[in-house]
Amino acid sequence: MAQFWKPGTEKPRLLDDGEGGVLFFSSSYSSSSSGFGFSSTEKQRQRLPVYKYRTAILYLVETHATTIIVGETGSGKTTQIPQFLKEAGWADGGRVIACTQPRRLAVQAVASRVAEEMGVKLGEEVGYTIRFEDLTNPDVTRVKFLTDGVLLREMMDDPLLTKYSVIMVDEAHERSISTDMLLGLLKKIQRRRPDLRLIISSATIEAKSMSTFFQMSKRRRGLEGETLEPKVEPAILSVEGRGFNVQIFYLEEPVSDYVQSAVSTVLSIHEQEPPGDILVFLTGQDDIDAAVQLLIEEGQNDRKKSELIVLPLYSGLSRAEQDLIFSPTPRGKRKVVISTNIAETSLTLEGIVYVIDSGFSKQRFYNPITDIESLIVAPISKASARQRTGRAGRIRPGKCYRLYTEEYFINEMPAEGIPEMQRSNLVTCVIQLKALGIDNILGFDWPSPPSPEVMVRALEVLYSLGVLDDDAKLTSPIGFQVAEIPLEPMISKMILASGELGCSEEIMTIAAVLSIQSIWASSRGAQKELDEARLRFAAAEGDHVTFLNVYKGFLQSNKSSQWCHKNFINYQAMKKVMEVREQLRRIAQRLGIIMKSCERDTTAIRKAVTAGFFANACQIEAYSHNGMYKTVRGSQEVYIHPSSVLFRVNPKWVVYHSLVSTDRQYMRNVVTIDPGWLTEVAPHFYQQRQLSHMPH
DNA sequence: GAGCACTGC
Numbered sequence: 039m040a041q042f043w044k045p046g047t048e049k050p051r052l053l054d055d056g057e058g059g060v061l062f063f064s065s066s067y068s069s070s071s072s073g074f075g076f077s078s079t080e081k082q083r084q085r086l087p088v089y090k091y092r093t094a095i096l097y098l099v100e101t102h103a104t105t106i107i108v109g110e111t112g113s114g115k116t117t118q119i120p121q122f123l124k125e126a127g128w129a130d131g132g133r134v135i136a137c138t139q140p141r142r143l144a145v146q147a148v149a150s151r152v153a154e155e156m157g158v159k160l161g162e163e164v165g166y167t168i169r170f171e172d173l174t175n176p177d178v179t180r181v182k183f184l185t186d187g188v189l190l191r192e193m194m195d196d197p198l199l200t201k202y203s204v205i206m207v208d209e210a211h212e213r214s215i216s217t218d219m220l221l222g223l224l225k226k227i228q229r230r231r232p233d234l235r236l237i238i239s240s241a242t243i244e245a246k247s248m249s250t251f252f253q254m255s256k257r258r259r260g261l262e263g264e265t266l267e268p269k270v271e272p273a274i275l276s277v278e279g280r281g282f283n284v285q286i287f288y289l290e291e292p293v294s295d296y297v298q299s300a301v302s303t304v305l306s307i308h309e310q311e312p313p314g315d316i317l318v319f320l321t322g323q324d325d326i327d328a329a330v331q332l333l334i335e336e337g338q339n340d341r342k343k344s345e346l347i348v349l350p351l352y353s354g355l356s357r358a359e360q361d362l363i364f365s366p367t368p369r370g371k372r373k374v375v376i377s378t379n380i381a382e383t384s385l386t387l388e389g390i391v392y393v394i395d396s397g398f399s400k401q402r403f404y405n406p407i408t409d410i411e412s413l414i415v416a417p418i419s420k421a422s423a424r425q426r427t428g429r430a431g432r433i434r435p436g437k438c439y440r441l442y443t444e445e446y447f448i449n450e451m452p453a454e455g456i457p458e459m460q461r462s463n464l465v466t467c468v469i470q471l472k473a474l475g476i477d478n479i480l481g482f483d484w485p486s487p488p489s490p491e492v493m494v495r496a497l498e499v500l501y502s503l504g505v506l507d508d509d510a511k512l513t514s515p516i517g518f519q520v521a522e523i524p525l526e527p528m529i530s531k532m533i534l535a536s537g538e539l540g541c542s543e544e545i546m547t548i549a550a551v552l553s554i555q556s557i558w559a560s561s562r563g564a565q566k567e568l569d570e571a572r573l574r575f576a577a578a579e580g581d582h583v584t585f586l587n588v589y590k591g592f593l594q595s596n597k598s599s600q601w602c603h604k605n606f607i608n609y610q611a612m613k614k615v616m617e618v619r620e621q622l623r624r625i626a627q628r629l630g631i632i633m634k635s636c637e638r639d640t641t642a643i644r645k646a647v648t649a650g651f652f653a654n655a656c657q658i659e660a661y662s663h664n665g666m667y668k669t670v671r672g673s674q675e676v677y678i679h680p681s682s683v684l685f686r687v688n689p690k691w692v693v694y695h696s697l698v699s700t701d702r703q704y705m706r707n708v709v710t711i712d713p714g715w716l717t718e719v720a721p722h723f724y725q726q727r728q729l730s731h732m733p734h
Numbered sequence: 735g736a737g738c739a740c741t742g743c
Contacts, residue, residue: 141741169743187742216742322739351741379739398737404743413739466743524743555738565736621743680736698738706738 045269079155086114087278093589095119096126099204103228104236104252104272110279111428115176115239120181123204124156128235129180129583133203140214142168149173149183156181156342163394163541169524170617186216190223191524194473198227199234206237211244211421212383213457213486214243217465222484223474225252232267242421244454249274251485282317282431284393288444296441297325298395301332303394304374308346314391314436315373317381319398319426321415326350326376333374345370351377351385354560357610363387382425386432393430395444396425401455404462405493406467408674411463412699419455423447457486464488465527468496469505472512473521479510495536502653502723503531519629523622525553532650533626535719541636541643542626544586548647550618551585552695552707557615558681571606576683580709582647584683589615648711651693652720655711658690667692667705670716670724679704 044398072394083089088109098105100166109115117138123135139145146331149166158164166183174182184192193199205224224236249272293299300318307316320326330350331394337344349362367373369387375387379399384664385580401416418426423440430436440447459467468479476482480493500506505517505527511520516534523530529549551557558568575591577583588605592612595601602609626633636642656667665688667676678685679698682705691713694705716724 185742190743212741214741323737352738382740385742402739415739460743470743553743651741685735698736700737704736 059651079182083114083155085116086118087112087280088114088118089276092118094124096122098273098275099123099128099235099237100581101269102273103232103234103268103270103606103616104238104249106248106252106272106274107237107239107277108242108274109239109277109352109455110241110281112280113277113338114280115277116148117155118207119237119239120152120183121156124181128203132201133206134179134201135206136189136199136202137181137183137206137208138189138219138220138563139183140186140209140212142185143384144209145183145185150184151650152181170621184376186214186220190216190219190470194522197474198231200231202234204235204237206239208239209241209383210238210248211242213455213459213463215458215462218457218459218485219467219470220250221248222482225483228252235268235591238272241425242454244421244597246274248485250273274674281428282433282435283437284427284438284441286427287437287439288447289441290443292443292446293441295315296320296398297329297332299441300376300394301329301336301693304333305336305343307394307437307439308372308390309342309393311437314434315374315387315389316672317387317390317429318374318376318396319382319399320376320378320396321398322378322413323350323352323354325396326352326378333376339456345372347371347373349373349375351381353378353380353555356517356560356608359469359560368540375565378553381429382422387429388427389433391434391436393426393436393438395426395438395440397423397440397446397451398676402458402461404492406489406491408672409495409499410697410699410703411465419452420447421454423451442689459484459488460486462492464492464496465499467492469500469512469517469527470519472500472506472510473518477511499653500527502720503527503650504722505531515629522629523625525549525622528650530650532646533622534631536643537626537631537634538647539636539646539649541635541639541646542631543635543652544643545646546619546622546626547589547615548582548585548643549622550615551589552582553618554611554614557585557588557608557611559608564606568606572681572683574605577640578687578710579644580684581638581695581707582688582709583643586643618672644711645715647709648715649719650721651695652716652723654694654705655713655716656692656694656705657713658688662688674703676705678708679706682706682708684708684710 118133120137129135139148145166145168150160153160153633156164161173162175162178164181165179167174168185168190169188202446207217207220228234252272253270269289297320300320304316304318318328321535327350330348333346333348337346347367351360351363363375381387397417398415399414399418402411403414404411418599427438430438446734451581465574471482480490497506497510505520512521519534520527520530523533529552533545533549536542575587577587588607602612623633653671655670657670659666659668665677668674670678675699689710691711693709693711695707698704698706
């Protein structure tokens with residue numbers, strides 16, 4: 039292997055901070071406020087790198103409106119800082135300390151860890167809130183963990199978030215849409231609430247741009263000089279991590295086939311390196327299955343290679359298939375996990391010593407002209423590369439093999455990825471801002487502003503749904519109701535229509551199914567059986583009505599997991615459908631939507647679907663032999679996806695829920711309609727499209 | 735007859 043690789047100079051756990059203005063405090067250990075002898079958890083707390091910055095952090099939070107903390111994994115910032123704040127009195131007088139996370143699992147894990155360290159029952163002094171689960175008690179909860187999406191929802195009832203004294207936004211470097219929205223809105227809140235403190239916690243050094251972002255709000259206000267106010271300039275503090283060193287190797291020459299290159303690197307490691315599991319980052323199911331296949335074939339006629347346990351990992355796998363990843367590696371074997379980005383942040387694997395990084399991942403891009411989102415294989419950023427590398431150093435020093443050259447890493451790889459906000463359709467984001475009373479959407483102060491074209495397109499869609507009026511204000515009641523329902527606006531509109539059409543029971547089910555990934559079980563190696571199972575539920579009207587048949591069968595089976603397994607249905611997904619449906623039913627009740635079943639009248643159901651998705655109407659091409667459709671709106675060429683029950687049935691008129699773009703545009707989840715309904719449910723859109731009168 | 739990185743309310 040030596041001739042293929044050369045050691046790099048970069049050490050991933052060291053921050054290459056060329057940034058000025060980074061504050062390093064090295065105060066001595068502070069004592070605990072408990073006054074008791076140190077318990078073992080107390081000792082563990084003190085060993086975390088963040089512990090020696092306790093005084094510094096509390097000082098900075100006291101004196102600065104915003105504190106930016108750059109901390110690598112293992113620094114302990116997420117679990118310790120909320121406790122420091124609590125001990126220092128930030129939760130006195132009924133105030134609450136909030137800490138947001140991008141993911142539900144992280145919220146639960148961190149909250150229970152902190153409750154344990156503080157010796158309190160989870161849900162009392164320390165609590166958490168995620169969708170479907172609120173483990174807090176408003177009277178006693180003082181430290182609250184929540185997803186950033188939940189905090190955004192809380193702003194709809196309490197726009198200034200008055201009960202919180204400090205809000206810590208964790209994992210801000212991931213730059214998800216909801217984190218970015220939160221940052222923009224918190225900056226606005228700061229102007230009205232000088233008492234509020236923000237802590238922005240990030241794993242990368244882009245702290246500088248974040249600092250500039252938070253600096254300006256106060257300047258504009260002209261607060262400088264007022265003595266009682268906190269400093270307008272955000273503080274930046276850097277905290278070291280506690281990972282092990284990872285040695286990095288680069289390719290000497292670029293390769294064209296990273297799958298093949300990854301496979302041969304796995305084999306070289308296995309031949310030449312001491313025991314330790316391998317994690318390979320590829321881009322998607324295709325790549326991963328191909329690599330798994332190649333490695334299994336290699337193992338079939340070679341004793342040494344047969345010691346490899348090769349496991350794929352991506353979100354489409356069933357729970358049981360994913361759980362295989364966590365089983366301990368037997369003696370004399372070596373586990374090789376071949377994964378998508380899921381292992382970069384969402385899942386942590388223990389026992390990984392070697393990481394192989396292809397340098398690519400699938401990323402979403404959005405084209406506002408065609409209104410199509412697509413997944414494209416694109417180069418990752420340096421920040422991602424470091425994150426991947428860090429996965430090798432969790433238990434002991436590790437090695438990372440990058441399937442690109444050092445020259446490429448240094449000179450060509452972008453420092454940071456493009457924030458999700460600049461790669462997505464923003465319809466949901468815009469309606470949330472409108473609901474929060476932000477009128478000037480185009481002038482909103484974002485950490486990374488999206489293009490005006492994307493914003494205008496979102497406003498156009500909301501206008502066509504009747505959610506916004508000519509002045510781009512939320513309509514009443516429809517606009518406010520759609521904003522209240524936590525789903526895509528087109529699904530929410532469909533729900534509202536179902537109340538009037540007398541089919542709300544059915545539409546709630548359809549809305550719940552459409553809002554989750556897929557109710558079908560993954561079908562690796564059993565495609566034919568899955569297709570047959572799907573046919574057992576198939577309805578002539580299309581996929582939406584088919585979902586109703588599945589849901590009915592599931593209820594009749596008494597929500598049996600065995601029934602799901604037998605019918606190639608994802609049991610976890612069905613449980614989620616039930617949860618979402620229940621939440622929707624409660625919201626509908628609040629909004630005064632009458633719950634009613636239309637029995638077997640699928641006309642009402644399909645009309646309700648059309649009321650939300652009229653913009654996705656398509657007509658088949660008159661002399662098409664290959665099932666080509668054209669969208670009514672833009673004459674775009676589209677095809678029914680082979681997984682649809684209407685595939686090869688090719689009805690004349692359909693509406694679809696979403697497009698998958700590969701070599702062709704495929705419509706997923708398709709239902710037949712009568713074209714007459716289009717002018718009936720959306721006259722403004724199909725009869726008098728007033729292009730001159732678009733909202734702005 | 736083909737394919738969906740990952741979250742979240």
